[in-house]
Amino acid sequence: MAGYVPGEQPARKRLIKLNTNENPYPPSPKVLAATREAVDGRLRLYPDPAATRLRTRLAKLHQCEPENILVGNGSDELLAVCIRACVEPLRSVAATRRGAATVQYFDPSYSLYPVLAETHGARRHAVRLDTDFGLPTPGADSSGSGWEPRAALSLVTTPNAPSGRGYRTSELRRLCKATDGVVVLDEAYADFADENALDLASELRNVVILRTFSKAYSLCFQRIGYAVAHADLIAELAKVRDSYSVNGLGQVAALATLSDRAYYRESIARIRTSRDALASSLEVLGFRVLPSQTNFLFVEPPALSAEDWFKELRERRILVRWFAGQRLRRYLRITIGTDDEVAALLRAAKRILAA
Numbered sequence: 366m367a368g369y370v371p372g373e374q375p376a377r378k379r380l381i382k383l384n385t386n387e388n389p390y391p392p393s394p395k396v397l398a399a400t401r402e403a404v405d406g407r408l409r410l411y412p413d414p415a416a417t418r419l420r421t422r423l424a425k426l427h428q429c430e431p432e433n434i435l436v437g438n439g440s441d442e443l444l445a446v447c448i449r450a451c452v453e454p455l456r457s458v459a460a461t462r463r464g465a466a467t468v469q470y471f472d473p474s475y476s477l478y479p480v481l482a483e484t485h486g487a488r489r490h491a492v493r494l495d496t497d498f499g500l501p502t503p504g505a506d507s508s509g510s511g512w513e514p515r516a517a518l519s520l521v522t523t524p525n526a527p528s529g530r531g532y533r534t535s536e537l538r539r540l541c542k543a544t545d546g547v548v549v550l551d552e553a554y555a556d557f558a559d560e561n562a563l564d565l566a567s568e569l570r571n572v573v574i575l576r577t578f579s580k581a582y583s584l585c586f587q588r589i590g591y592a593v594a595h596a597d598l599i600a601e602l603a604k605v606r607d608s609y610s611v612n613g614l615g616q617v618a619a620l621a622t623l624s625d626r627a628y629y630r631e632s633i634a635r636i637r638t639s640r641d642a643l644a645s646s647l648e649v650l651g652f653r654v655l656p657s658q659t660n661f662l663f664v665e666p667p668a669l670s671a672e673d674w675f676k677e678l679r680e681r682r683i684l685v686r687w688f689a690g691q692r693l694r695r696y697l698r699i700t701i702g703t704d705d706e707v708a709a710l711l712r713a714a715k716r717i718l719a720a
């Protein structure tokens with residue numbers, strides 16, 4: 366099988382990293398202080414396997430109970446946990462029950478989904494998004510490549526990556542209601558969007574909302590993600606998680622993050638403002654910029670191929686993401702950086718166009 370290919374984490378310093386959707390701003394000073402303070406003799410102890418304090422705080426934030434929340438080693442772990450809990454390996458089910466072994470997801474979306482499904486021995490079912498990366502209408506496809514209501518697990522990146530497109534809660538509700546199996550709404554970028562679908566986790570028993578501290582909360586390094594869902598579903602997911610997957614310093618950092626929400630509101634607002642400004646500047650240079658509800662832009666560059674743009678920018682020490690797939694190869698995905706990084710990107714783009 367082909368493994369997941371993460372964005373490059375270069376050893377070379379002084380590269381401008383606009384390739385993995387990390388937050389360009391550091392965690393709040395309070396988070397750094399709390400983390401430092403926790404580094405002492407207690408490192409010899411196992412961390413709280415249930416992340417009780419963090420779950421309690423998250424429950425308060427989302428107006429639910431701690432029983433509605435499961436914390437994981439990044440949302441990546443929780444995606445694997447959902448597959449393990451909900452999907453049977455294909456070899457163990459009869460042909461008439463292949464829905465029970467199916468992991469369904471949209472194409473394009475997060476490229477980890479098919480890798481996790483294959484690792485589990487599940488059947489993969491990719492459903493093509495519309496031309497503008499919009500959701501197809503459930504039931505509108507009779508070719509066999511449409512949405513399958515019987516899929517044991519469906520994974521939906523919302524807002525979508527890599528396109529950056531947002532979806533209305535009303536259309537997600539319709540999709541979840543039309544599906545018998547569990548639907549994971551992977552909201553890694555929801556903090557940058559105008560709308561999120563968190564309410565569906567309390568409204569519908571088959572919906573799991575996945576959130577992460579990696580993107581909006583500058584905490585990729587610490588690996589903290591969480592799921593919000595009906596308590597019965599959370600209890601099943603918790604059974605197949607590794608007890609100590611969530612490290613203690615990560616729990617400390619995430620708790621401190623939730624105590625300094627004003628800091629993050631400001632950095633999220635700053636990223637949204639830079640995103641919209643960068644979109645306008647790139648459009649002036651002839652880029653086609655797709656509307657974004659995330660902390661990155663998906664753009665179709667002018668003059669050169671997207672692959673050549675990727676190489677030219679790399680020569681100039683700017684890393685962006687380019688995907689070789691048939692449908693994506695015309696585009697670049699550019700993470701929103703600091704003002705200086707964005708200015709350097711625009712300078713480089715002008716030079717490339719003038720060359």
Ligand SMILES: *Cc1c(COP(=O)(O)O)cnc(C)c1O
Pocket residue numbers: 386438439440441442475522526551553576577578579580585588589590
């Ligand atoms: C970044 C990302 C994740 C992974 O988040 P972690 O919490 O760092 O594991 C999951 N889903 C999507 C769509 C992402 O972009």
